[in-house]
Amino acid sequence: MSKAQQAPMFDLTLSEEQLMFRDTLQRLADNDMRALAKSADVSGESPVGFYAQAAELGLTMLPIPEALGGSGMGRSPVSNALIMEDLARGDMSLALGAVMPQAFVNTLLDQGSDAQREQYLPKFCEGVFVPATTALLEPRATFDPEQLACTARRTESGYVLNGKKCMVPLGLDAELLLVIASVEGEGAAAFIVEGTPEGMTRAAETHMGLRSLRLASLEFTDVTLPAESILGAGEFDLQRFVDLSRIGICALAVGVGQSVLDYTKVYVNEREAFGEPISNRQSVAFKVADMAIELEAMRLMTWRAASLAEQGKAFHEQAYLAKVACGRYAMQIGTDGVQLLGGHGYCREHPVEMWYRNMRSIALLDGVASV
Template sequence: MSFISNLRPGGRHGLSSRETRDPIGLAVAAVNRLAQSELIDRVGLRKQAEHAVYSTTRNGFRVATAAGRTFARAGRRTAGARPATAASRGVFDLTPTDDEAMLLDVVRELATEVLRPAASAADEACAPPAEVLAAAQDVGLPVLGVPEELGGIMEERSATAGALVAEALAQGDMGLAVATLAPGAVATAIGLWGTEAQQQTYLPAFTDSSGPGVPAAALTLAEPTVLFDPFELATTALRDDDGFVLDGVKSAVVRGAEAELFVVAAMLDGIPALFLVESGTDGLEVEADPSMGVRAAALSRLHLTGVRVGEDALLGDTDGIAYAECVRLSRLAWCALAVGTGQAVLDYVKGYVNGREAFGEPISHRQSVAFMVADMAIEVQAMRLLTWKAASRATRGQDFAREVGLARQLCTEKGMRIGLDGVQLLGGHGFVKEHPVERWYRDLRAVGVMEGAVLV
């Protein structure tokens, strides 16, 4: 069965519409759409169009964020809700439930049939194709962490399902996985820590299939500082009579040029906190910030200069508990992405060493090669088990700080090693873009330095 047959009926394709956009944002959208058109192949302009997209995102710009939709302050008429924690089964069992297995089958097909073929061009263009984003929306990824009472698709808290989905998507491509999961990270954060008014105001934009489409949204924790510590932020939030004033710079903002809603981390009275900031707010500027890896996520920097938000913009508490959980859930998501990309490297390398011959036999017959592949398989499985265990504890509402710390340390160290060994085993082929291992190696290096962006 093809992936398309599994999509939800009535799904909307394409990015969310806007009534107004800034000139730079309009230009970026225009060249992206041009590069994705089949017409340019017929008229022989493919290379020129790709160069235009690459130059637009690579050279950088710094302009005011685009004016997005007006989020309905009246909101939906249902009461607020929190995702229910799953009950413990009393045994150590990481087997996915029937619902998780069904979801996983669809997501794996999405990764194989949609993400993997589009990955190389998206990495080169530093932007995700509209078709990939639309397919992810049709599957329901943006509302994976939203309670069913508020229009989501899960009855219980879905950290485990989120980790499984992130792992499966990363086997297609980590950059595109981040781009497709970013709106859901914001929706999940609002579902977990938002007030009833915040849930009624913002979640309908993610869950209403009759609306203009899921908004681009970004969870922004990271900052462009050396040895960044997510609990010691340079971005500040100062109280005033009307609410808060935000100042600082955030980095690794997914699809920042077109985002309509940001969750921004800032220090409030010496304690990190989260704030909801709508695009188009005075004092917001976005700047392209292409990276070594995860390039398909269209990363950018967000400059906040005297950005004023109301008291109702505070997401979660002021004592840092919600923020600490946000950091851990984000790190858990990055661990899952590392597992998926590591599995992609392993699968590709196994086929390569079995098919590549030297001196009359496959190179996999040499012990040095066979042992290296075996070590990669062991490390991927260890990463997976630690990540799944942390996710299962989060799903049940138990403390998972230790487990996610262990998983992140292992995924950071072994993930980079798997990427390096993948390049090494391919020899000269590992150094060229004809084979995807060089891209996966670059992506895996992001696991230890990225904060935020995705959430399970």
């Protein structure tokens, strides 16, 4: 058998339901989210009522079994990636905030116990926004998911959590947190933390992008957790969690990249210099073409990883390569978008500078937006 025949197969054909849902999400992104994005970025706050509007779409209900109040459609990494891509067309900050509860649900379905699913999943089926998030990143330049400084010590009654987390989406408001920590002598584990238990503090973070996401740092000082707070049976597949989140991050990058490309194409065709559109200049046209090529590569790599994950096939390599490519090309697309607008690219009058700032986070984020 040839190497080509041995390669893992993947299917990128979208179903009719996926196409219809994409149309709904893209209209929300183009008509509503795009209009809210600038003011939300300036204020550093999420728009009043937006997350409630997003919850009405029932995103968190889609994978939850009917027995627990959900739609019973089943977990679909491909559909989840499409949701993130389409929402990010409107605004990456709002998109990531809107899908964080879904990411929490996905991980609970993937690695949680039956008792935990029965306890928490019905909360996400009531048509209201439940602020839930995941916390993996830690505040150090050499952060490696395999070497967590946040630790959980086993006790007779449960666990004691110590450490810090950073860049936690919705971190200031989340009612449910999935905190990834290292259990002494046992490896990585995930813990469900409700509310703000004694010993836990939250602090707002200010970054150049994702300003309306209310990113926060969390600190745990001898936080006591019950034994049942550990996700599943305690055997947490950290690599799978990271890989699934990388697919989601890549999908967000594709969505923002599409916005940059669409906006830039219109601008260079309308902007005139020396009596003709600047798109008539080869240097401009070639740069736009490069952006389109890079974006399509990002999209195909992301969809391929998601498709393999959905089929239950090995997808670690594909998720890693997609994350590397999206981290590199998203930044290039953002830079080229600003460059093609010239002086306007540096002005807040145009959204390209905001997209550029948001896209800087693609290479930094990890452990969020799990599909």
